[in-house]
Amino acid sequence: xxxxxxxxxxxxxxxxxxxxxxxxxxxxxxxxxxxxxxxxxxxxxxxxxxxxxxxxxxxxxxxxxxxxxxxxxxxxxxxxxxxxxxxxxxxxxxxxxxxxxxxxxxxxxxxxx
Amino acid sequence: xxxxxxxxxxxxxxxxxxxxxxxxxxxxxxxxxxxxxxxxxxxxxxxxxxxxxxxxxxxxxxxxxxxxxxxxxxxxxxxxxxxxxxxxxxxxxxxxxxxxxxxxxxxxxxxxxx
Numbered sequence: 001x002x003x004x005x006x007x008x009x010x011x012x013x014x015x016x017x018x019x020x021x022x023x024x025x026x027x028x029x030x031x032x033x034x035x036x037x038x039x040x041x042x043x044x045x046x047x048x049x050x051x052x053x054x055x056x057x058x059x060x061x062x063x064x065x066x067x068x069x070x071x072x073x074x075x076x077x078x079x080x081x082x083x084x085x086x087x088x089x090x091x092x093x094x095x096x097x098x099x100x101x102x103x104x105x106x107x108x109x110x111x112x113x
Numbered sequence: 114x115x116x117x118x119x120x121x122x123x124x125x126x127x128x129x130x131x132x133x134x135x136x137x138x139x140x141x142x143x144x145x146x147x148x149x150x151x152x153x154x155x156x157x158x159x160x161x162x163x164x165x166x167x168x169x170x171x172x173x174x175x176x177x178x179x180x181x182x183x184x185x186x187x188x189x190x191x192x193x194x195x196x197x198x199x200x201x202x203x204x205x206x207x208x209x210x211x212x213x214x215x216x217x218x219x220x221x222x223x224x225x226x227x
Binding site: 004041042043044045046089091101102103104105106 | 117153154155156157158203205215216217218219220221
């Protein structure tokens, strides 16, 4: 049973436009959420996180929104750049500590110049 | 610069053979992790360690073992490789500093079991 779901395996966006990556979760105990970016032949790198006490967290061009009632989070990238082309993983945890993190299956973002 | 490395980057082995994947980090992190990534599953935790001599099972630990004899290394051993263990393996390390904890991943090892 996939507790963290990324239903869009891929997404294409024009350079300069907004990219919106979505993630749904089923476990109501999850209270900490993370996004990772992964380039081919490299390991994932941490991008941004959000605690369940917040509904928004911004870091430069990246903003994560959390809707706890809908068990939904999204990552917005504005403006999108070709270097943002990568696989993005959503992850969730019921407590601090990476031993409890559950990852989604990833969304491949392609930013078209 | 501190880093986390994995070796080999690619490995082909046969069913039944013992295989060891190396992970080395120079962050001086106490926490180290092994994940596997498979299509349709995201990353799944195999084993993790909070320090020297400490090891714990993750979600998909069957057929794998780890040992932690020093801070820098967490080798992953497949006792008797199976085709179902064909995957990409990622090692990671992290350190908790107050409320902030960031996890750093290695570049991955692609393992093919024939």
